[in-house]
Amino acid sequence: MNSALFTHPACLEHDTGLGHPENADRLKVVLAALDTEEFYLLDRREAPRAEIDQLARVHKRDYIAHIFESIPVHGHAGLDADTVISPGSGEAALRAAGAACAAVDAVMGGEARNAFCAVRPPGHHAESNQAMGFCLFNNVAIGAAHARAAHGLQRVAIFDFDVHHGNGTQEFCEHEAGLLYASTHQSPLYPGTGDARERGDHNNIVNAPLWAMAGSPEFRHALTKTVLPAIDAFAPEMIFISAGFDGHSRDPLAALHLTESDYAWATRKLGEIARKHCASRIVSTLEGGYNYVALANSCKAHLKELMAL
Numbered sequence: 001m002n003s004a005l006f007t008h009p010a011c012l013e014h015d016t017g018l019g020h021p022e023n024a025d026r027l028k029v030v031l032a033a034l035d036t037e038e039f040y041l042l043d044r045r046e047a048p049r050a051e052i053d054q055l056a057r058v059h060k061r062d063y064i065a066h067i068f069e070s071i072p073v074h075g076h077a078g079l080d081a082d083t084v085i086s087p088g089s090g091e092a093a094l095r096a097a098g099a100a101c102a103a104v105d106a107v108m109g110g111e112a113r114n115a116f117c118a119v120r121p122p123g124h125h126a127e128s129n130q131a132m133g134f135c136l137f138n139n140v141a142i143g144a145a146h147a148r149a150a151h152g153l154q155r156v157a158i159f160d161f162d163v164h165h166g167n168g169t170q171e172f173c174e175h176e177a178g179l180l181y182a183s184t185h186q187s188p189l190y191p192g193t194g195d196a197r198e199r200g201d202h203n204n205i206v207n208a209p210l211w212a213m214a215g216s217p218e219f220r221h222a223l224t225k226t227v228l229p230a231i232d233a234f235a236p237e238m239i240f241i242s243a244g245f246d247g248h249s250r251d252p253l254a255a256l257h258l259t260e261s262d263y264a265w266a267t268r269k270l271g272e273i274a275r276k277h278c279a280s281r282i283v284s285t286l287e288g289g290y291n292y293v294a295l296a297n298s299c300k301a302h303l304k305e306l307m308a309l
């Protein structure tokens with residue numbers, strides 16, 4: 001069994017306007033980086049559209065309708081100060097969320113050992129009733145909800161190593177004993193959530209904030225001491241990764257000093273837990289990462305490890 005790569009050309013048609021850091025070139029460099037001989041074994045698949053019922057496991061139906069009603073016929077519209085949409089955004093958002101659900105189906109169906117969703121818009125800031133931080137629908141949460149609802153999984157863990165805290169994913173998980181959300185993120189930083197004292201109703205939220213300028217030693221310490229033991233103790237039946245690469249030292253939006261080898265190491269360590277508890281079932285989905293070179297190299301490092309699990 002190989003690793004699967006889910007993407008769709010529609011994800012390139014979500015146009016956020018001139019100079020926006022979350023732009024189609026990000027996905028282009030990721031896809032180009034993975035279009036090389038060393039990744040020829042990837043099982044490349046087209047992401048289907050998510051069904052509205054799949055989105056509605058995470059988002060309020062009024063909110064979903066509001067998103068589609070807000071899509072402009074021409075030009076751009078703003079959902080908040082930095083969340084911009086264009087005529088292609090609805091289709092892109094459906095494919096991004098659909099990728100996560102299809103990845104779950106492929107992994108649960110034994111067609112792929114694990115999967116990476118190279119999609120945009122990203123998702124982890126999107127709350128049940130609020131678009132924010134470049135995110136419309138919470139792709140990773142929609143995937144996790146699908147794993148529970150369609151495949152009957154009782155314990156699903158999400159690890160988010162994006163440099164920003166995934167406030168939307170935490171909101172989705174915090175009242176559900178069958179969900180674990182663990183995050184490393186720079187703090188203080190947008191969106192301002194993610195304090196270590198936010199633990200969820202069932203001690204199922206694990207926040208490991210890092211100071212600005214923290215690098216490899218601090219990141220690895222947070223994983224070894226806090227994040228990985230919590231996920232291991234939870235004994236997940238599937239592990240999701242919110243794979244944002246904006247903690248890289250070259251990233252312009254934040255001030256951590258991670259390198260691609262840190263993302264490879266984190267993927268490998270998570271893979272050890274996945275092997276122990278859930279036959280290596282991992283679904284990873286792209287979140288942030290705004291320096292093209294760092295993003296491409298980090299994605300390659302992440303995928304190489306997923307393929308080696």
Ligand SMILES: [Zn+2]
Nearest residue numbers: 162164246288
């Ligand atoms: Zn981010």
